[in-house]
Amino acid sequence: METLRQILSPDFLLRNSIYTSVIIGFSCPLVGVFFVMRRLVFMGVALPQISSTGVAIALSLPMWLGFNLASHGSNSVHTLAFIGSITFTLTAILVLAFLERRGHGHPDGRLGTAYVMAASLSILLLSKNPYGEIGWLDMLKGDIIAISNFDLVLTAATLTLVLAALGLFHKELLLVSFDRELAIILGKNVVFWDILLYLLIGLTVSMAVLSIGPLTAFGFLLIPALMAHLFAHNMRQFTVLASLTGGVVAFLGFWLAYQYDFPVGPTDVVVLGVLYAIAWIAARWLSDFTASSNSKWL
Amino acid sequence: MNETLITLDNLSIGYNNQAVLSGISFALVRAGFTAIVGTNGSGKSTLLKTILGLLPPLGGRISTASQSARLIFGYVPQFTHFDSIYLLSAFEVALMGTYGRVRPGFFIPHSERDFTHECLSAVGVDELARKRFAELSGGQKQRVLIARALATRPDVLVLDEPTAGVDRGATHAVMEHLSRICEEVKISVLLVTHDFAAVRQHAGQVVWLYESDVFVGSAQELLTPELMAKMFERVSTPGDRGIY
Numbered sequence: 001m002e003t004l005r006q007i008l009s010p011d012f013l014l015r016n017s018i019y020t021s022v023i024i025g026f027s028c029p030l031v032g033v034f035f036v037m038r039r040l041v042f043m044g045v046a047l048p049q050i051s052s053t054g055v056a057i058a059l060s061l062p063m064w065l066g067f068n069l070a071s072h073g074s075n076s077v078h079t080l081a082f083i084g085s086i087t088f089t090l091t092a093i094l095v096l097a098f099l100e101r102r103g104h105g106h107p108d109g110r111l112g113t114a115y116v117m118a119a120s121l122s123i124l125l126l127s128k129n130p131y132g133e134i135g136w137l138d139m140l141k142g143d144i145i146a147i148s149n150f151d152l153v154l155t156a157a158t159l160t161l162v163l164a165a166l167g168l169f170h171k172e173l174l175l176v177s178f179d180r181e182l183a184i185i186l187g188k189n190v191v192f193w194d195i196l197l198y199l200l201i202g203l204t205v206s207m208a209v210l211s212i213g214p215l216t217a218f219g220f221l222l223i224p225a226l227m228a229h230l231f232a233h234n235m236r237q238f239t240v241l242a243s244l245t246g247g248v249v250a251f252l253g254f255w256l257a258y259q260y261d262f263p264v265g266p267t268d269v270v271v272l273g274v275l276y277a278i279a280w281i282a283a284r285w286l287s288d289f290t291a292s293s294n295s296k297w298l
Numbered sequence: 299m300n301e302t303l304i305t306l307d308n309l310s311i312g313y314n315n316q317a318v319l320s321g322i323s324f325a326l327v328r329a330g331f332t333a334i335v336g337t338n339g340s341g342k343s344t345l346l347k348t349i350l351g352l353l354p355p356l357g358g359r360i361s362t363a364s365q366s367a368r369l370i371f372g373y374v375p376q377f378t379h380f381d382s383i384y385l386l387s388a389f390e391v392a393l394m395g396t397y398g399r400v401r402p403g404f405f406i407p408h409s410e411r412d413f414t415h416e417c418l419s420a421v422g423v424d425e426l427a428r429k430r431f432a433e434l435s436g437g438q439k440q441r442v443l444i445a446r447a448l449a450t451r452p453d454v455l456v457l458d459e460p461t462a463g464v465d466r467g468a469t470h471a472v473m474e475h476l477s478r479i480c481e482e483v484k485i486s487v488l489l490v491t492h493d494f495a496a497v498r499q500h501a502g503q504v505v506w507l508y509e510s511d512v513f514v515g516s517a518q519e520l521l522t523p524e525l526m527a528k529m530f531e532r533v534s535t536p537g538d539r540g541i542y
Contacts, residue, residue, distance in 0.1 A: 037381075039381070039383070168403045171406070172402050178380070178381075179394065185350055186450065187368070229385070232385055233430070234430075235384070238385050
């Protein structure tokens with residue numbers, strides 16, 4: 001309880017880290033819902049990793065060009081990392097979506113290859129980058145320790161924009177996901193709505209990867225949405241439940257990590273995994289219980 | 299004489315510049331009921347998608363009655379087309395028919411919601427409005443999809459095998475609803491089906507696709523026992539092209 005009191009204190013040293021963690025916990029499942037509905041789980045694995053490769057390349061670029069990145073402020077580093085992340089994420093999602101729409105080849109194979117290539121490339125680039133050892137590798141592993149006010153504001157502003165767009169255009173995004181043919185017949189520009197959805201996914205993934213790393217970002221993108229799908233009865237419940245689960249687990253994970261001195265990102269993912277297993281068993285039990293209750297009445 | 303809504307003139311259809319069928323010419327009139335029949339792979343769905351604008355025609359032309367205003371299509375795909383992972387109620391699925399009239403970023407007005415309930419009532423499934431779409435029976439889903447198509451306020455109602463996978467009783471109910479809607483709302487109905495009994499009972503015009511041939515006529519002209527026997531002989535012996 002003492003740890004909880006410390007975390008909730010406005011003077012808590014790592015308050016920006018916990019704020020960022022919770023904001024991302026609430027936001028990632030909102031786009032994760034679309035990954036689950038469009039059955040793009042593998043893309044949910046590959047994109048954060050590709051995003052982290054974008055960070056690695058962006059951070060290596062100054063070294064290749066002969067600039068000393070250490071002499072610039074952390075805000076410049078973060079902005080550069082964000083540009084790398086969003087560029088790679090958007091490019092990857094658009095290329096992968098285009099190839100999937102063409103219907104040739106093996107989508108799972110492409111995503112798997114993109115994932116392992118991106119992961120390997122990130123490690124290779126950072127191993128050859130002297131700045132990689134002074135924190136960036138930790139950032140990619142999901143250690144949310146030093147989040148500046150600038151990082152927090154950037155994350156909050158970006159994810160507020162994503163949330164507003166998802167709320168405002170929910171019916172269009174749902175229509176093109178559920179029934180693309182009807183959307184075309186109704187005169188909707190399906191390419192525009194697809195690109196908007198990918199842009200929102202790209203922004204969320206980029207911010208999440210920069211703050212909590214690719215592994216944790218993947219966890220928050222998919223596991224809360226999968227858990228919520230077990231219990232929700234409609235789309236609103238699905239979205240709200242997934243977002244609440246992500247936000248609460250982000251807080252719980254941070255609390256446990258702080259209490260037991262674990263890295264935050266992996267702690268979050270383990271908590272999500274354990275809760276998913278419990279939720280799955282509970283959902284099965286509920287389903288069996290409902291079925292047996294109904295059969296008694298027949 | 300009913301108003302002509304769409305005229306297909308020497309149309310060629312297919313995928314990736316490979317023609318499946320050519321020389322298709324017929325017209326759809328307001329309050330008319332047209333059935334497209336044919337064997338699997340004969341090009342029925344391709345023709346439907348070309349008329350709907352989902353596929354570009356490879357040749358010929360499709361002209362509509364009004365050049366200034368766009369014709370509105372109400373499309374009813376097969377119910378198996380939808381992924382059950384979406385947690386949508388029957389009402390939410392039907393409501394999608396109104397999305398064409400609601401601008402992006404705007405809430406759906408109450409008038410459109412009320413109209414959607416009317417459409418569900420018109421096909422006899424308003425009591426299922428709050429039920430999950432994925433959990434409905436095949437016949438119930440099909441009627442919800444017809445309600446969705448009606449919610450678009452269509453000029454032409456286009457249905458792709460609306461009674462496929464649906465039991466006999468539900469098939470009869472769906473066809474009766476369609477026939478009544480066609481007469482009451484004065485819209486044109488175009489459907490793809492394998493159900494010859496329903497075609498004979500309801501369709502005023504039949505488009506029969508067989509291999510690369512297209513036959514157009516009334517149900518009385520095309521669905522005679524002699525012609526159908528000849529056609530099924532050809533189906534059972536595909537090597538023999540025969541004379542039609």
